[in-house]
Amino acid sequence: HSCPSMLALLRYGSGMPFYRLEGLQANLNVPLPDATQWDIVSKAVDGPRAAFQELIVQAAQAPLLHNDDTPARILSLMAGRDKALKAGLTPVARAINTTGIVAVLPEHSVVLFFTGHAHAGNNLAKVLIHRAQGLDAPIQMCDALTCNMTEEFKTLLANCIAHGRRKFVQVMEHFPQQCSFVIEALGRVYGVDADCRKQDLTAQERLLHHQIHSGPEMQALQVWMNAQLDQRLAEPNSGLGQALRYFLKHWSALTLFLRKAGAPLDNNICERALKRSIVHRKNSMFYKTAKGAEVGDIYMSLIHTCELCKVNAFEYLQALQAHVEKVQAGAHRWLPWNYREQLALSG
DSSP states (O other): OHHHHHHHIIIIITOOOHHHHHHHHHHTTOOOOHHHHHHHHHHTOHHHHHHHHHHHHHHHTOSEEEEEEEEOOBHHHHHHHHHHHHTTOOOSOSOOEEEEEEEEOSSOEEEEEEEESOOHHHHHHHHHTTOOTTOOOOEEEEOSOGGGOOSSSOOEEEEOHHHHHHHHHHTTTTSHHHHHHHHHHHHHHHHHHHHHHHTTOOHHHHHHHHHHHTHHHHHHHHHHHHHHHHTTSSOTTSHHHHHHHHHHHTHHHHTGGGTSTTOOSOOHHHHHHHHHHHHHHHHHOOBSSHHHHHHHHHHHHHHHHHHHTTOOHHHHHHHHHHTHHHHHHOGGGSSTTTHHHHHHHTO
16 A cells, blocks of 8 residues: 555655656666556545545535636647637637635645636535535635636635735836835734734634724725825826726725634635645646546645645555545545544554
8 A cells, every 4th residue: 555655645745757756666676667657546546535525525614715726737638629629619618727725624624626627616616515504604715816706605705915915016116115015014914914823813813903903004005095096196007007906896805804703814825735736737747637637636635635734644545545445435534634543443
């Protein structure tokens, strides 16, 4: 069980493509062709797949979910799309993405990856379909792209302040005074949030703290932004004007943290999770088939969830393979945060 676990960690955890591992193995006089590596990893996925499906159910119950997309490549889907375009037909979809979803539960976090034609909003809906009836609508943190939203399920939308701030950073060279004013104001709000973490405040205490200290700051910033456009101090179609209009258009979602306990300031936790997919894309370039992408998503989700839960992913993957029948029969008992209890019972 250590062999597929190590191969999965190297490929989907560290972004080491199979063909590079093949070269390494050859230098160690232990030949292991890339096709053989794929065969080993794919045949060992039954236990991890059952755990992944249970992670989806667990994530659906979270009071807070982050989601975002990053581009991906799947050769079989790209070939089908190109074939349809050459034939003058409309392809099923053009975009190919990897969606990252980070579900923040009271005691731990769950990370899910989905690669294919679906956007982040569609994949979030596939998760929320498992949400228990009677639960309040979850907070959804994302940037303001429409493809990140889901129409099937109600969420409390929170937009990423860091994403809005980035728009001012990008034009700071041309509008240094105005952009510095915005960035410094938002920096003070982040300072308040850092104080909340330092004091280990509860969600409700954090909300009150932000209302007292960040509320006036954000209100003054909104007045200033409106004045820049209303008094024609900033050209609406300039880089600064576009940054101002973005912030004001999405003001309600950007300031949910002032009205809802537990609402985060930004989507950084999801963007950090997606870096795993980005590293994989840069090193391995692509998935060959949709099945390959599915296997990659399963292992990547389990590995990153283990990291957030401070669990050894290598040991966890081995446990899922060694007890695959038990995992398939009761995956809720074999999650990163409770699987050791089952190992103890199994002797």
